[in-house]
Amino acid sequence: MTFHDLQQRLLEELRQRVRSGAATERGLARVSGISQPHLHNVLKGKRRLSLMKADVILQSLQIDLLNLIEPEELRESIRHR
Numbered sequence: 001m002t003f004h005d006l007q008q009r010l011l012e013e014l015r016q017r018v019r020s021g022a023a024t025e026r027g028l029a030r031v032s033g034i035s036q037p038h039l040h041n042v043l044k045g046k047r048r049l050s051l052m053k054a055d056v057i058l059q060s061l062q063i064d065l066l067n068l069i070e071p072e073e074l075r076e077s078i079r080h081r
């Protein structure tokens with residue numbers, strides 16, 4: 001698993017929250033400190049989310065990185081060490 005994979009999973013988690021109504025783009029923009037248009041472009045894949053902003057979003061939404069990793073992937077990673 002790469003950092004890019006984790007970043008993509010975070011973005012998918014954010015997209016899912018917006019689709020389900022659990023969050024809004026405006027609310028996510030507010031907690032991350034970025035503009036709503038920029039966040040919209042990030043969620044559409046047109047812009048990148050900086051590491052610092054990703055960290056702010058993770059903390060604000062109380063998402064642990066382990067939540068973005070499937071249990072089987074984690075077990076497999078541990079087996080290969």
